[in-house]
Amino acid sequence: MDLEKLLADRLAPAFATVAGGPVDPAVRRSQRADFQCDAALALARRLGRSPREIAAAVLDRVAVDDLCSSAEVSGPGFINLTVADKTLGALVSALAADPRLGVPRSADPETVVVDYSAPNVAKEMHVGHLRSTVIGDAAARLLDWLGHRVVRANHLGDWGTSFGMLIEHLLDLGEAEAAANLSVGDLDSFYKAARVKFDADEAFRERARLRVVALQGGDERTLRLWRLLVAQSERYFLAVYDLLDVTLTGRDFQGESRYNDLLGPTMDELDQLGLVRRSDGAACVFPPGVTGRDGEPLPLIVRKSDGGYGYPATDLAAVRHRAGELGATRLLYVVGLPQRRHFEMVFAVAGLAGWLRPPVRAEHVGFGSILSPTGGCCAAGAAGR
Numbered sequence: 001m002d003l004e005k006l007l008a009d010r011l012a013p014a015f016a017t018v019a020g021g022p023v024d025p026a027v028r029r030s031q032r033a034d035f036q037c038d039a040a041l042a043l044a045r046r047l048g049r050s051p052r053e054i055a056a057a058v059l060d061r062v063a064v065d066d067l068c069s070s071a072e073v074s075g076p077g078f079i080n081l082t083v084a085d086k087t088l089g090a091l092v093s094a095l096a097a098d099p100r101l102g103v104p105r106s107a108d109p110e111t112v113v114v115d116y117s118a119p120n121v122a123k124e125m126h127v128g129h130l131r132s133t134v135i136g137d138a139a140a141r142l143l144d145w146l147g148h149r150v151v152r153a154n155h156l157g158d159w160g161t162s163f164g165m166l167i168e169h170l171l172d173l174g175e176a177e178a179a180a181n182l183s184v185g186d187l188d189s190f191y192k193a194a195r196v197k198f199d200a201d202e203a204f205r206e207r208a209r210l211r212v213v214a215l216q217g218g219d220e221r222t223l224r225l226w227r228l229l230v231a232q233s234e235r236y237f238l239a240v241y242d243l244l245d246v247t248l249t250g251r252d253f254q255g256e257s258r259y260n261d262l263l264g265p266t267m268d269e270l271d272q273l274g275l276v277r278r279s280d281g282a283a284c285v286f287p288p289g290v291t292g293r294d295g296e297p298l299p300l301i302v303r304k305s306d307g308g309y310g311y312p313a314t315d316l317a318a319v320r321h322r323a324g325e326l327g328a329t330r331l332l333y334v335v336g337l338p339q340r341r342h343f344e345m346v347f348a349v350a351g352l353a354g355w356l357r358p359p360v361r362a363e364h365v366g367f368g369s370i371l372s373p374t375g376g377c378c379a380a381g382a383a384g385r
């Protein structure tokens with residue numbers, strides 16, 4: 001039941017009689033009453049009568065007592081309508097009886113990827129991850145309810161050079177000890193301990209470097225240790241999701257590592273399209289119009305000068321995959337605002353490459369940072385990562 005329409009349908013015949021022809025009663029929400037109707041004002045000149053007179057004439061000819069507790073002329077000639085409590089009661093009961101609560105399904109359902117939560121392996125979830133989790137889950141549930149096909153993409157940080165030091169630290173501790181360390185929800189101390197060794201110990205650094213090479217080269221023993229780290233962290237994240245009562249499950253983990261095989265083809269396609277420029281040995285795309293503080297064009301680095309791919313390349317591969325393979329037409333990224341620039345650039349480059357073109361669109365659903373009492377950002381790292 002649509003109250004505005006219901007009231008407009010009642011008023012329309014009375015207006016037609018007074019005006020001698022059809023009139024849109026223009027009923028809308030009001031701050032003074034529940035609804036107001038302004039149509040009398042627009043008729044005044046044509047009918048040569050004052051708006052208040054017209055409004056009174058309309059009210060004389062209309063019966064809304066069964067719906068409204070009051071209907072009166074107000075100000076220069078508005079009709080103010082206050083809906084009776086019993087009407088609202090009936091409305092609420094009617095809605096409650098409708099399992100869809102009066103919300104229609106979308107006439108045009110689409111595949112929507114909601115990229116949210118996305119914590120990082122072997123690291124505690126910070127408040128930004130928690131916010132992304134609850135905001136993203138609300139969006140996913142709403143879109144589900146509207147009848148869209150929703151793909152929950154938990155873009156886990158499960159790949160990259162830091163895994164060299166994490167795996168070496170795991171080996172130093174021994175697998176059993178490391179597993180215990182990781183399962184108690186004290187992931188940060190594991191990460192920090194690895195970091196301390198990495199910063200202080202040249203030999204450890206070298207081991208970590210070789211380990212990254214082994215990981216990227218698909219060395220089976222290294223991959224097994226990596227999976228151990230990921231599995232422990234996933235168990236911890238799932239416990240948090242359970243506490244938050246969100247709909248994310250183990251099936252929704254679609255971490256950065258999933259895109260590893262797509263990085264090369266993504267890079268090749270950008271190259272073939274002539275979008276890539278070399279800058280200091282790195283393969284970059286400069287989206288037109290994106291400049292830094294000094295007005296210089298800003299590059300999105302697709303491949304670093306050491307040949308490695310980073311966070312931006314993974315997101316490009318993910319856009320390409322989501323639009324191309326998954327057939328999604330809407331991509332939502334529920335990520336803190338410190339990453340606004342990153343997504344601007346990724347979307348711009350994906351647009352240039354033709355992966356994001358109508359009807360496919362991407363939106364960064366950003367949110368602000370929660371600061372510590374001293375004003376610092378609670379999220380670790382400058383990019384909020």
Ligand code: ARG
Nearest residue numbers: 115118119155157335384385
């Ligand atoms: N893991 C990232 C971080 O902690 C967030 C990833 C967000 N999603 C994405 N597709 N980039 O900052």
